[in-house]
Amino acid sequence: MAEIVSLAEAITANVHDGDIVAMEGFTHLIPHAAGHELIRQRRRDLTLVRMTPDVIYDQVIGAGCARKLIFSWAGNPGVGSLHRFRDAVENGWPVPLEIEEHSHAGMANRYLAGASGLPFAILRGYRGTDLATHTAGVADIVCPFTGETLTAVAAIRPDVAVIHAQQADRLGNVQYWGITGVQKEAVLAATRSIVTVEEVVDVLDPRPGAVVLPSWAVTHVALVPGGAHPSYALDYSVRDNDFYVAWDAISRDRAGFLAWIDEHVLAEDSPAGSVS
Amino acid sequence: MAEIVSLAEAITANVHDGDIVAMEGFTHLIPHAAGHELIRQRRRDLTLVRMTPDVIYDQVIGAGCARKLIFSWAGNPGVGSLHRFRDAVENGWPVPLEIEEHSHAGMANRYLAGASGLPFAILRGYRGTDLATHTAGVADIVCPFTGETLTAVAAIRPDVAVIHAQQADRLGNVQYWGITGVQKEAVLAATRSIVTVEEVVDVLDPRPGAVVLPSWAVTHVALVPGGAHPSYALDYSVRDNDFYVAWDAISRDRAGFLAWIDEHVLAEDSPAGSVS
């Protein structure tokens, strides 16, 4: 049964230095507030996993929480580069960042394997590309029936998965809808899970296209209205596209980035409900 | 784009003697009317695929349409045996029936592989059972990363999949909800597909828990209100449990079965909208 706690309590209880952490949300429902809490609690040496590292990991990486990133597309969607990510990869600032990169289909299937309790998944992918030769967790596999060669990808088993959802009920059952991404797979693949939510309701009103995670499959739920900003929660907020555009300038140099983190993340005391 | 035609036209156009036919629907939304149309059109030598052959295939097998059955559980749920299935397997009446049996998880993953365009899928299954030794399409496979031995099952690629849904719109987009079973995988694994529906609507009103199949992924849609009876379509009909109980007596001997088929299936002219 998922316990409903504050965001700070959830991060303290579930995320430890050196953990493998998957914060998912495919453009929609990105758990930004939880990322800020990682920074406030000064986690270190994390292996971060995420298909699209995006602004959320640009912040966590720039704040020095991570030693490794496993990903499939590292950009600021529709805007440009992730400057903090590139500074860490190219210059080791503030700490060196090891990378392991895949394709989206490869990452999605690695989560799927983890959620399925399998050590690997198969797909048609990587064949002929230079990705396979520079990346761990990819191997050829031969179909025992047709003899055809396909690609196997190793399961991802995060220590903790963190996602944002629209609603939880008081028992800790979680519901989210809209673009549902790979969050169910991330949560089911992980040993522990945290779900930040826009709202805690008495009863979950079934929604078209919704994913419902039963309480017993989630570790902690934290009420964090607006916790996806600058990403969004369909029917609760809209994507702050201007922030994504503004982030390019904010993050371009180290001083500007640190000033922003000081003002918008560290200045906040760890909030139960507030948003950075 | 799915064309909306009569059930008779859909069966004539898509199901040919000797085809591999998957009629799915997991207790809910079983396409019984389409099964009756197969009998009326006197299809022969079909390879029938279905996780739970159930009353629908007991009828199609008893009518002599099938030469082979691929399945994972052959009973009358909550009632008893499928007498026509057993008569065909044990006595070859009216024609011999070859069987290939799997577990539910195995069948579900064989459809999943077919829907994914993969020659096989992997699962933790069959290990230590006698199923593997008596069944085609099952093989050991070793994880290239951990060395662990798992089970591979061969993809199912039906010539045609037939399912029943609550609604289609006039463009042929299909929506069904409730217990959604393995129908999406069956349709996407098949070369052609037929969807019988309770209702054709102007606009599909999104429903919680609904699966929507886009028109371009379906071959033909046919309007057949009540087309799942004695199974049911959630929010349109209830399961006729008494019929399932009654079927035990109807199907117990050959004469009684044939009389029932004559009266309730063959006597009908091929209906666009009527139900047998």
Added chain:
Amino acid sequence: MTYTADEMMTVTAARVLRDRMTCFVGIGLPSEAANLARYTHAPNLVLIYESGTIGTKPDALPLSIGDGILAQTADSVVSVPEIFNYWLQPGRIDVGFLGAGQLDRFGNINTTVIGGDYENPKVRLPGAGGAPEIAAACREVIVVLRQSPRTFVDRVDFITSVGFLDGPDARARLGLTGAGPQRVITDLGVLRPDPATCELVLTGIYPGGSVAEIKSRTGWDLQVSADLEQIQPPTEDELTVLRRLVATMPARKPAPTGAAR
């Protein structure tokens, strides 16, 4: 209150389930027992049926694993591939509840064929259904089955679902993640695997039952546990709830033996 042997069996099975457990339920006696538990001592029991209904709360006993009531009262309804791949296979489910056609001394289950050979059996059973993976993956398995020398055999004619195969280390060797059949609940008593040999031994007996009769209805030389438990009769509450539940079902013959549904 008088009660039948089947009622004693169902009540005994229900008592094994603790509140908040997750339980993968087959149709028939397992479904009756699981819902009885939910309406008595385990109100938060999480019922999962292979039709993809998670956390379902039927107020009437379903005849099939796909009755509408299961979807309408579920916390979540997922596809059949998902229920097996994401929910059962990884070992998230505490208890798997199975019936059987035949059961042997090592808890192996046959729901496929009895007698003759596979091609020409004496009795053709429904087949595997979800049972093999339920038996493999649930943290523990409970088998509910009426006891007779025909059903409780030394070796099953066909291994549909693996119990302990042939002894203690077989499950580990096969990579089966669950603990296997930890309880076999019959109309005469309760059998549990010997910790050393994994052979099923009699560990519980119902009021008025006789060990001699139980042995005579077992197809192998059934051993009896040193501390044989005297199982309490059904309480009035248990019987009242069970009979109300059973009364919600349409008239029917017994569920097919071995139906993991």
Added chain:
Amino acid sequence: MTYTADEMMTVTAARVLRDRMTCFVGIGLPSEAANLARYTHAPNLVLIYESGTIGTKPDALPLSIGDGILAQTADSVVSVPEIFNYWLQPGRIDVGFLGAGQLDRFGNINTTVIGGDYENPKVRLPGAGGAPEIAAACREVIVVLRQSPRTFVDRVDFITSVGFLDGPDARARLGLTGAGPQRVITDLGVLRPDPATCELVLTGIYPGGSVAEIKSRTGWDLQVSADLEQIQPPTEDELTVLRRLVATMPARKPAPTGAAR
């Protein structure tokens, strides 16, 4: 009406799309072109974004592949694993629309690193995203990319997504089911693979363009098709619709090169 080279490129890309086609769309120029087609000659074009939105009908250009408008106007929204496994991988999609950081004479795409080596590149690009499987599985691929000797190279520094690798039979050898990059649409013209060699050759040129300039902006000895097509300028309707669409976007820098999103 005057128009920019980018507008000519986007209009040319849009013209390739026929009504009722299914189109897997990346963000940026591909998204502009696909939506332009949908608002002009291909009203029933089926747009699919890797965020899982199938048959989406945005009335404004999304900045990201996950904008709410894409989910709210979709025929169906599926999970990310499903969009890749059930919809893209089996080859159901007619056209895949990709950008690139670098493109070579055999249509191979680099969106990973430019210059130096993989560990210490001159330029770190966003990476693969959905591009490798889009390039592998779609019935055909269209690449949209501004042309310069730096982006149109003899061999890409890193093969992120396979075009024709090194010649005619490579795709079959690798088991890639789609036909690969059948059109490369640039700000100067259109390149298509030579049927015999699979090398990209110039097959179309825009009004007022010069073959000499196009060759000078190509990093290999670009061959010119015997029947070089003179591409018609954008119609007033095409430009009006395109500009209205682009006006719906927030101010931004150009999309990152190579974004398969």
